[in-house]
Amino acid sequence: MFELTIFTIPPLVFEGAAITAVGAAGASINGEMPNMPITLDNARGEHTQVLAAADVLRHRAELRQRGVLIFAGAVQAITLGASVVLDLEA
Amino acid sequence: MAAPLLYTDNLPLRRVEDLPQYSAQAVGRALPWVFGRATLSPVPLDLVGAEWLVADHPISGIDRVTVGGLPTDGWQLVQQLDATGSPISVLRLAQPTTTQAVAVTVAGRRHPQTGELLATPAAIVRELLRLSGHAEPRDAWAGLDEHYGQTALGIVFGDETTLRSAIAAVVEPLGAMWRPGWATRRAPGQPSAILDASVVASVTARAENTTLRTTARVTYGYDWSVNGARSSMNLAAPQAVAVWGELPLQIDLPAVRTARDALAIGSARLAAAARPLWVLDLQDVSERVGELREGMTVFLNHPHAPVGLAVLTSVSRDRERTQYTLRGEMYATAVPQVQMVRRGSALLPAASQPAPITYRDGVATFTILDDLGQPMAGAAVTLDGLLTANTNASGQVQFRTPRGAHTLTVRMPGYATLELEVVV
Numbered sequence: 001m002f003e004l005t006i007f008t009i010p011p012l013v014f015e016g017a018a019i020t021a022v023g024a025a026g027a028s029i030n031g032e033m034p035n036m037p038i039t040l041d042n043a044r045g046e047h048t049q050v051l052a053a054a055d056v057l058r059h060r061a062e063l064r065q066r067g068v069l070i071f072a073g074a075v076q077a078i079t080l081g082a083s084v085v086l087d088l089e090a
Numbered sequence: 091m092a093a094p095l096l097y098t099d100n101l102p103l104r105r106v107e108d109l110p111q112y113s114a115q116a117v118g119r120a121l122p123w124v125f126g127r128a129t130l131s132p133v134p135l136d137l138v139g140a141e142w143l144v145a146d147h148p149i150s151g152i153d154r155v156t157v158g159g160l161p162t163d164g165w166q167l168v169q170q171l172d173a174t175g176s177p178i179s180v181l182r183l184a185q186p187t188t189t190q191a192v193a194v195t196v197a198g199r200r201h202p203q204t205g206e207l208l209a210t211p212a213a214i215v216r217e218l219l220r221l222s223g224h225a226e227p228r229d230a231w232a233g234l235d236e237h238y239g240q241t242a243l244g245i246v247f248g249d250e251t252t253l254r255s256a257i258a259a260v261v262e263p264l265g266a267m268w269r270p271g272w273a274t275r276r277a278p279g280q281p282s283a284i285l286d287a288s289v290v291a292s293v294t295a296r297a298e299n300t301t302l303r304t305t306a307r308v309t310y311g312y313d314w315s316v317n318g319a320r321s322s323m324n325l326a327a328p329q330a331v332a333v334w335g336e337l338p339l340q341i342d343l344p345a346v347r348t349a350r351d352a353l354a355i356g357s358a359r360l361a362a363a364a365r366p367l368w369v370l371d372l373q374d375v376s377e378r379v380g381e382l383r384e385g386m387t388v389f390l391n392h393p394h395a396p397v398g399l400a401v402l403t404s405v406s407r408d409r410e411r412t413q414y415t416l417r418g419e420m421y422a423t424a425v426p427q428v429q430m431v432r433r434g435s436a437l438l439p440a441a442s443q444p445a446p447i448t449y450r451d452g453v454a455t456f457t458i459l460d461d462l463g464q465p466m467a468g469a470a471v472t473l474d475g476l477l478t479a480n481t482n483a484s485g486q487v488q489f490r491t492p493r494g495a496h497t498l499t500v501r502m503p504g505y506a507t508l509e510l511e512v513v514v
Contacts, residue, residue: 045393052396055422057299057366058334074299080368081294081394 007060036071040084047084061088094223097254110173121146122248124198126209130246130314140186144179150197150207158190193315209242214260222253233274245345246314263343265359274385278399281389283379291374295395303339303363304330308356312344324431327364357428366422375414454514458485469502
């Protein structure tokens with residue numbers, strides 16, 4: 001159970017089934033995770049306009065799993081489409 | 091008639107060795123083409139420093155000549171044919187020099203029919219193409235006339251460069267997008283089509299923080315005789331600074347001559363950089379939307395992408411499948427406010443005599459000139475880090491000092507601090 005919070009004003013929170021994948025594409029071999037792509041389901045376009053209007057770039061974001069912080073960083077890039085990919089940078 | 095040059099070919103600039111007589115000092119230099127008003131180092135043609143080639147074509151005139159950083163009236167412009175029959179423009183100095191730097195501010199190439207100074211972006215690009223053997227349709231580059239018809243540039247082509255790079259040097263700093271024969275401002279206009287889910291099968295929109303900028307340093311008024319910009323201004327988008335902090339952007343506008351044009355172009359470019367930019371990728375777009383071309387504005391209304399006006403940057407058409415593949419750009423928010431924070435001028439020391447100096451009865455008088463050669467009144471001048479005095483209305487300041495080498499430090503609001511080594 002993941003929960004993603006982006007600290008815009010007001011903060012945006014995505015949780016549960018909205019988060020379809022949490023990757024570590026940029027993980028280095030020593031375990032450090034310099035960036036983290038997070039994929040949200042957007043098949044019906046439910047997140048498009050919220051994220052388009054919120055100017056999420058460069059805002060702080062935290063990913064938690066069952067309340068435990070597993071990644072904190074800033075939004076480096078966002079891709080909107082049938083799914084939404086948020087690239088977080090540590 | 092020879093085939094026109096390809097865009098990847100070099101401009102057909104002659105080199106000094108193409109002249110029947112030239113100074114060995116100038117070997118390897120290209121003979122410059124000058125457009126609009128620009129300052130450059132002329133090419134020495136003789137050994138005594140009396141004749142200097144200003145441009146490899148007829149020019150409208152010479153505005154100003156400096157020798158060793160000081161303006162001089164002892165010159166004559168001679169427009170003549172060289173021994174190969176090519177028209178050249180030559181500066182003849184009354185007092186020849188081989189030791190001091192010569193700089194000339196030129197009103198450059200004229201229209202071959204009307205005689206008008208070629209200074210607007212469209213006029214310069216059309217002439218570059220004509221000189222490269224291209225015969226352009228009358229309406230080619232009309233977008234440059236429409237959006238930048240009042241912008242006066244000054245640019246020198248005096249180094250080996252391709253036709254494409256030369257056109258890019260004129261067009262791209264303005265913030266325009268272009269392809270051969272066509273250019274437009276990179277900003278949305280009236281929409282020509284509506285792209286919704288009924289005609290667009292798939293769309294993605296991507297924005298990255300790497301393109302965000304909130305302040306800008308704009309340099310303009312390039313001086314080709316010293317290879318540096320003479321003027322600068324600082325701009326800021328305050329709302330964007332409040333959200334993202336200071337993210338500086340360097341905007342070089344070498345060919346732009348006036349503060350008005352630099353402010354307009356710099357503001358538009360910072361306004362574009364101070365908001366997220368969605369890069370759109372649209373697949374399988376039905377041809378039912380009608381004719382689409384690059385530079386066209388469309389209204390995008392699709393559940394998977396931001397809603398709004400987008401400018402098409404790439405259009406490819408699959409005629410068999412009757413579908414387009416499109417790329418475009420869309421700004422995420424409204425145009426942010428941009429303010430000018432500061433204007434500045436670079437103080438450029440002349441090559442051999444930084445400031446005119448007189449010495450009498452133990453008192454040295456220095457004249458401090460600005461980048462245009464005008465006396466700079468009110469500048470704080472410090473001699474050897476010890477004595478400070480302000481220049482008078484004639485730009486002069488006096489110090490009682492022995493003869494010898496000294497250091498002058500010049501400070502003036504709006505100018506970078508300048509240190510000059512002088513000998514009295």
